[in-house]
Amino acid sequence: MAQKPNIxxxxxxxxxxxxxxxxxxxxxxxxxxxxxxxxxxxxxxxELMSTLMGKYGEEGDKLLFRIQNSGEKAAEAPEKGLRYDxxxxxxxxxxxxxxxxxxxxxxxxIQPVWRADRPQKGRYREFYQCDVDVIGTDSLVSELxxxxxxxxxxxxxxIRVCLHLNNRKILAGIAEVIGAPDKIIDITVAIDKLDKIxxxxxxxxxxxxxxxxxxxxxxxxxxxxxxxxxxxxxxIGEILSENEVGTKGVEETRTILELAQDLTLPIELDLTLAxxxxxxxxxxxxxxxxxxxxxxxxxxxxxxxxxxxxxxPNVSGVGxxxxxxxIYDVLTELNLYPASMLESTQVLFxxxxxxxxxxxxxxxxxxxxxxxxxxxxxxxAKMKKQMGYADAKQIPFVAIVGGNEMxxxxxxxxxxxxxEQQQLTLDQLCKTLQSNLTK
Amino acid sequence: MAQKPNIxxxxxxxxxxxxxxxxxxxxxxxxxxxxxxxxxxxxxxxELMSTLMGKYGEEGDKLLFRIQNSGEKAAEAPEKGLRYDxxxxxxxxxxxxxxxxxxxxxxxxIQPVWRADRPQKGRYREFYQCDVDVIGTDSLVSELxxxxxxxxxxxxxxIRVCLHLNNRKILAGIAEVIGAPDKIIDITVAIDKLDKIxxxxxxxxxxxxxxxxxxxxxxxxxxxxxxxxxxxxxxIGEILSENEVGTKGVEETRTILELAQDLTLPIELDLTLAxxxxxxxxxxxxxxxxxxxxxxxxxxxxxxxxxxxxxxPNVSGVGxxxxxxxIYDVLTELNLYPASMLESTQVLFxxxxxxxxxxxxxxxxxxxxxxxxxxxxxxxAKMKKQMGYADAKQIPFVAIVGGNEMxxxxxxxxxxxxxEQQQLTLDQLCKTLQSNLTK
Numbered sequence: 001m002a003q004k005p006n007i008x009x010x011x012x013x014x015x016x017x018x019x020x021x022x023x024x025x026x027x028x029x030x031x032x033x034x035x036x037x038x039x040x041x042x043x044x045x046x047e048l049m050s051t052l053m054g055k056y057g058e059e060g061d062k063l064l065f066r067i068q069n070s071g072e073k074a075a076e077a078p079e080k081g082l083r084y085d086x087x088x089x090x091x092x093x094x095x096x097x098x099x100x101x102x103x104x105x106x107x108x109x110i111q112p113v114w115r116a117d118r119p120q121k122g123r124y125r126e127f128y129q130c131d132v133d134v135i136g137t138d139s140l141v142s143e144l145x146x147x148x149x150x151x152x153x154x155x156x157x158x159i160r161v162c163l164h165l166n167n168r169k170i171l172a173g174i175a176e177v178i179g180a181p182d183k184i185i186d187i188t189v190a191i192d193k194l195d196k197i198x199x200x201x202x203x204x205x206x207x208x209x210x211x212x213x214x215x216x217x218x219x220x221x222x223x224x225x226x227x228x229x230x231x232x233x234x235x236i237g238e239i240l241s242e243n244e245v246g247t248k249g250v251e252e253t254r255t256i257l258e259l260a261q262d263l264t265l266p267i268e269l270d271l272t273l274a275x276x277x278x279x280x281x282x283x284x285x286x287x288x289x290x291x292x293x294x295x296x297x298x299x300x301x302x303x304x305x306x307x308x309x310x311x312x313p314n315v316s317g318v319g320x321x322x323x324x325x326x327i328y329d330v331l332t333e334l335n336l337y338p339a340s341m342l343e344s345t346q347v348l349f350x351x352x353x354x355x356x357x358x359x360x361x362x363x364x365x366x367x368x369x370x371x372x373x374x375x376x377x378x379x380x381a382k383m384k385k386q387m388g389y390a391d392a393k394q395i396p397f398v399a400i401v402g403g404n405e406m407x408x409x410x411x412x413x414x415x416x417x418x419x420e421q422q423q424l425t426l427d428q429l430c431k432t433l434q435s436n437l438t439k
Numbered sequence: 440m441a442q443k444p445n446i447x448x449x450x451x452x453x454x455x456x457x458x459x460x461x462x463x464x465x466x467x468x469x470x471x472x473x474x475x476x477x478x479x480x481x482x483x484x485x486e487l488m489s490t491l492m493g494k495y496g497e498e499g500d501k502l503l504f505r506i507q508n509s510g511e512k513a514a515e516a517p518e519k520g521l522r523y524d525x526x527x528x529x530x531x532x533x534x535x536x537x538x539x540x541x542x543x544x545x546x547x548x549i550q551p552v553w554r555a556d557r558p559q560k561g562r563y564r565e566f567y568q569c570d571v572d573v574i575g576t577d578s579l580v581s582e583l584x585x586x587x588x589x590x591x592x593x594x595x596x597x598i599r600v601c602l603h604l605n606n607r608k609i610l611a612g613i614a615e616v617i618g619a620p621d622k623i624i625d626i627t628v629a630i631d632k633l634d635k636i637x638x639x640x641x642x643x644x645x646x647x648x649x650x651x652x653x654x655x656x657x658x659x660x661x662x663x664x665x666x667x668x669x670x671x672x673x674x675i676g677e678i679l680s681e682n683e684v685g686t687k688g689v690e691e692t693r694t695i696l697e698l699a700q701d702l703t704l705p706i707e708l709d710l711t712l713a714x715x716x717x718x719x720x721x722x723x724x725x726x727x728x729x730x731x732x733x734x735x736x737x738x739x740x741x742x743x744x745x746x747x748x749x750x751x752p753n754v755s756g757v758g759x760x761x762x763x764x765x766i767y768d769v770l771t772e773l774n775l776y777p778a779s780m781l782e783s784t785q786v787l788f789x790x791x792x793x794x795x796x797x798x799x800x801x802x803x804x805x806x807x808x809x810x811x812x813x814x815x816x817x818x819x820a821k822m823k824k825q826m827g828y829a830d831a832k833q834i835p836f837v838a839i840v841g842g843n844e845m846x847x848x849x850x851x852x853x854x855x856x857x858x859e860q861q862q863l864t865l866d867q868l869c870k871t872l873q874s875n876l877t878k
Contacts, residue, residue, distance in 0.1 A: 003750075004534060004535055004750075005487075005489075005490055005531045005534055005535050005749045005750075006487065006535065007482070007483050007486065007487065007490075007531075007535075008483065008485050008486070008487055008517070008519045009516075011483030011484075011485060012483060013480065013481070013482050013483065013532055013535070013536065014480060014481040014482075015480055015536065015539065016478035016479065016480060016546070019478070019479040019480055019481060020478070020479070023479065034782050034812055035807045035810075035811075035812050035813065036807075036812075036813070036814065037783070037784035037787075037812060037813070037814035037832075037834075039455035039458070039459070039783070040455065040458040040459070040462065041452065041453060041454055041455060041458055042452070042453040042458060043446070043452050043453075044446050044447065044450030044451060044452065044565055045450075045484065045521075045551060045553070045565055046447050046450060046553075046565070047446065047447070048444075048445065048446065048447055050444075051444055051446075065506050065507065065508060066506070066507040066508075067504050067505070067506055067507070067521070068504065068505040068506070068507055069504060069505075069555040077448075078447070080447045082484075082506070092444045092446075093452055095443060095444055096443055096444050096445065096446075096452070097452065097454065100454065102828060102831040102832055104817060104828075106814075107455070112484060114484070114485075116508040126483055126484055126485070134817070137817045137818055139817035139818045141796065141800065141815060141817040141818075142817050144800070145815075145817075148804070152807075259797075259800070262801075262804070310443075310444045311442070311443075343473050344476070344478070345476035348476075357580065358698075361580065361583070361698070362701075365587070365701070368474045368475075368591075371474075372474075373473055373474050373475075373476060374474065374475070374476070375475065375476035375545075376580060376584075378543060378573070378576045378578035378580040378581050378584075379576055379578045379580075389541060389543075392541040393476075393541055395476075
């Protein structure tokens with residue numbers, strides 16, 4: 001036999017179990033989005049290279065997959081590439097369709113993206129993103145809704161999480177106040193290392209990164225921040241009281257925390273959060289699972305100029321992205337998938353002969369009309385083989401049909417877990433299956 | 440402002456309404472698949488070119504989209520291309536994963552495919568396929584199940600259809616019996632033209648296509664076929680009685696029709712069906728909508744050697760493919776989308792000021808806990824603007840909150856269809872929404 005076929009590096013096949021789990025995650029998320037009036041869109045897998053190029057930095061440009069049309073001469077057709085994320089296509093969508101869109105536009109999008117990254121554990125060249133955004137309003141109610149969505153999605157999935165909250169304006173204010181407006185990233189990196197390397201080493205590193213002694217001195221109260229969110233915000237507010245953008249950031253954060261005060265979701269003000277800093281202009285979010293060390297499983301923020309790159313300036317939006325692959329890993333590690341999730345077959349009919357098989361087909365039809373998920377083993381194979389099939393597919397009941405059953409207009413129902421057998425009429429079978437099965 | 444951005448030729452954006460409709464189609468199909476124990480898989484968008492090339496004929500090879508990895512040297516990486524259909528990746532999947540798969544394997548797959556066809560009305564370069572197959576058994580029970588699935592899917596969608604049935608073995612038998620075994624295609628094409636050009640012209644064309652006078656004479660009873668499926672099958676059976684493969688085809692068809700005799704779906708024996716003839720080895724299906732002239736909306740057949748191309752011979756399977764784009768067009772033309780399909784917002788809160796907005800947020804939270812789909816307009820904008828938003832999104836109710844409502848702990852609920860207004864407490868609002876809304 002020839003060599004086994006394979007798939008490109010960094011891509012995956014999803015088998016039945018993996019798909020059932022992924023569908024469970026996506027359908028949970030979608031049903032929460034729907035509660036808040038978000039609507040789904042889809043954009044093409046390929047975009048014009050002119051849409052993609054220059055949007056992800058120099059490194060990003062190198063990670064774009066280009067598409068070549070075999071039949072077409074290169075000169076005839078504009079260059080195309082595979083979608084690298086859902087954000088740039090969404091920005092393109094808004095500008096292209098702005099006359100049809102009702103703003104504020106609440107959209108979500110669940111589609112694969114492609115990156116020519118070096119494949120490694122947990123990093124794929126094709127993976128799904130799941131983005132939800134409100135665009136066309138700068139109201140902080142949108143931030144609240146996204147936080148509520150985070151709470152409800154993870155409550156339904158059973159994952160304990162903490163939401164880390166930051167604000168780009170606070171970081172900008174701090175950098176301005178200490179006289180180092182171009183050092184935002186260095187400052188957040190330093191704060192992030194506090195726990196690991198201690199204050200002295202952090203200060204040393206800041207000096208190496210070019211901060212003046214004066215700037216480092218001014219930064220000390222920020223590095224020493226302690227207490228509740230309110231206490232931290234109070235301290236930051238004092239430090240930034242003379243700084244316009246910083247004060248705005250403190251106010252925004254205070255409002256968001258106040259709007260979210262009834263939630264049970266833990267929220268932590270976290271100045272180390274520097275995610276997408278060249279991009280976000282207000283709130284920044286990151287969600288971490290409490291019981292698995294896997295990094296951020298959801299993140300996002302407020303942006304004021306998403307569509308500017310396509311010539312439509314001053315459209316503010318806020319959005320978050322759920323990391324499906326990581327959520328998958330968390331649920332697997334914590335063994336949190338519900339049994340009912342599989343939507344798998346509830347009963348398999350196993351027939352001893354051709355006449356029995358015909359008989360089973362009639363019963364199966366009736367059960368399906370009741371909404372039951374039913375399989376009929378398609379051949380009168382050896383009973384052991386048919387049972388093996390039920391075992392492998394984890395089908396909980398097998399309805400065995402032999403000559404006796406046909407004569408008495410019954411089936412012999414075997415519970416595959418307990419081994420228990422019962423001779424049942426069609427009516428009894430219906431009732432047994434309806435009552436015994438979770439879903 | 441810059442020129443509007445655009446998308447590559449032959450691709451599409453799907454907005455909220457289109458997505459809701461597409462989701463309705465796919466979820467209807469999926470729920471029927473689940474009743475029969477079919478499980479979903481997904482394969483990567485890109486396959487190795489060695490997997491794709493030579494599988495779709497010379498023309499097909501030209502329509503493959505190749506993928507170029509910007510960062511990687513061409514020599515380092517094997518060539519990749521976008522999936523052209525779901526069949527070849529499925530065959531590759533079976534061979535690659537055959538040790539994990541439980542046969543008979545009942546799988547479905549709903550994913551986009553890409554073809555570098557010249558774009559034209561109704562033909563896209565990216566479109567979804569929706570394939571369902573049973574592989575690893577040659578039992579005709581599988582043909583029956585696919586026919587049952589066709590019946591149930593179109594019953595649920597409300598589309599009246601007819602299923603056309605043919606069998607490759609019958610066609611092969613006819614060609615052998617008339618002494619022209621290599622002329623199967625010419626014969627089916629000729630039969631297909633009978634209604635349009637009449638028997639004399641058909642015979643003339645057959646002669647031009649190289650059939651001998653004797654062959655044409657022997658074909659006359661086939662061209663004159665009339666009556667019910669059973670009568671036609673009787674005639675064909677007589678003509679093919681001495682031919683082994685033809686007789687096998689007649690028997691298969693008779694069994695399928697007999698298994699399906701209780702169905703309400705009209706089934707028509709149709710010898711002109713030549714779909715995928717270089718590929719199918721047994722039954723051939725095609726489903727046509729009765730009330731819209733749009734061609735086949737579902738089709739498929741039995742194949743005996745799908746996985747042979749990847750070195751695993753003698754695995755028989757049967758499958759059909761639902762044409763999502765055409766089903767979409769049929770439902771649109773016949774106006775068959777149910778109102779409840781949209782899963783859209785059930786009530787919008789419209790607040791006169793900031794305090795009212797906060798008040799509305801609390802109410803919205805409670806309603807969502809009851810499973811209601813609720814939006815809060817995120818700003819205390821002009822009431823006209825908020826009402827316009829509800830109109831545009833076809834939200835049926837607006838809960839207006841002003842000072843009076845806050846004082847009396849109520850909202851003013853406006854029915855957007857009738858214009859009727861009612862002052863309601865939270866409890867009354869819940870009950871009104873629950874009882875008034877279809878879903």
